[in-house]
Amino acid sequence: MEYYLPVKQLHMFCAYLNATLFVLRLLLDLAGKPGWRLSPVRHLPHINDTLLLTLAFMLLAIGPWQPFAHQWLGFKILLLIGYILFGIAALKQRLSLPVRVACTVMALSQLAGIFYLARFKPLLFV
Template identity: 35%
Template sequence: MSYLAIKHLHVTCVILSGLGFCLRGIWMMRESPLASHRLARVLPHVIDTLLLGSALTLAWMSGQYPFVSTWLTAKLFGLVAYILLGTMALRRGRTRALRTRYFVLALAAYAYIVGVALSRNPLILF
């Protein structure tokens, strides 16, 4: 598969992952039963697996790796923050108000990751 095809898959998965997280966050805030639907629990894992696989493939194909390229290192740390904040937002937060705060912070982490990816600058916020 060509680099461009993998990149398109990666970008598509980034968009689907972000939209899916937003939708599940809205369902969480509204306490909708849709949040616990089987598809809402399984599909994000499929998309995120494709996202991670395409990211690793792109890194390998381009020869750019975290802890070597500063912008990829920033994306990796942003991803860890996004995962932790997203977990707190959708599952582990004790109250809906607390989960909503974590949701907003997770969206900020997502925006940071996308900003770093587009600019290839880890200091995008400064």
Template identity: 40%
Template structure:
């Protein structure tokens, strides 16, 4: 547990970077910007999201917090899958700019739900506070 605070801070920083980069990429997708095709735009989000996931799993193991014992953690992991699905619609698979924009907004809402679940340690997220 000696590195807990650092790992938690890195996890939260990666989450913030992940959200910021997602919003930029979703905006570019809605605007049909050629910037989405740049190599760094395709690589950097995967590096950040991998770090975010690895750090989250590391925290879970360090604290011995398992989703089957902590409903808020299980809800957060389910929300992560929803976020990933909405993210692919927002950036790649949405058929129209409007559909991509709607998926992007929904993905941000799900991301904010995950933040609330993590802060309040409750599956009701912000509604639990």
């Protein structure tokens, strides 16, 4: 349990970095600069996501939270799956702009839900 706080802080940093990198990639695409897709920087989000997921599993292993006993955590995992799927669609160049915008709104909404649940840990269903 002594490692819980540093692991949690690193996990939170990676989560904020994930959101920042996602928005940055969206803005670069919107500005008509898809060159980031060809640079070595394109691998940074994948490295960060791997670290973020590893830290999440570490928190589950050393912390007091259980996905099925704590409703907010189970719902957060469902939102994460939605965020991943809509985020992938939002970054697909072959999709039309209106579809990508709708996917972006959905991905960012789910990301906001993830941050809310992580911060406040509400009791969802009584």
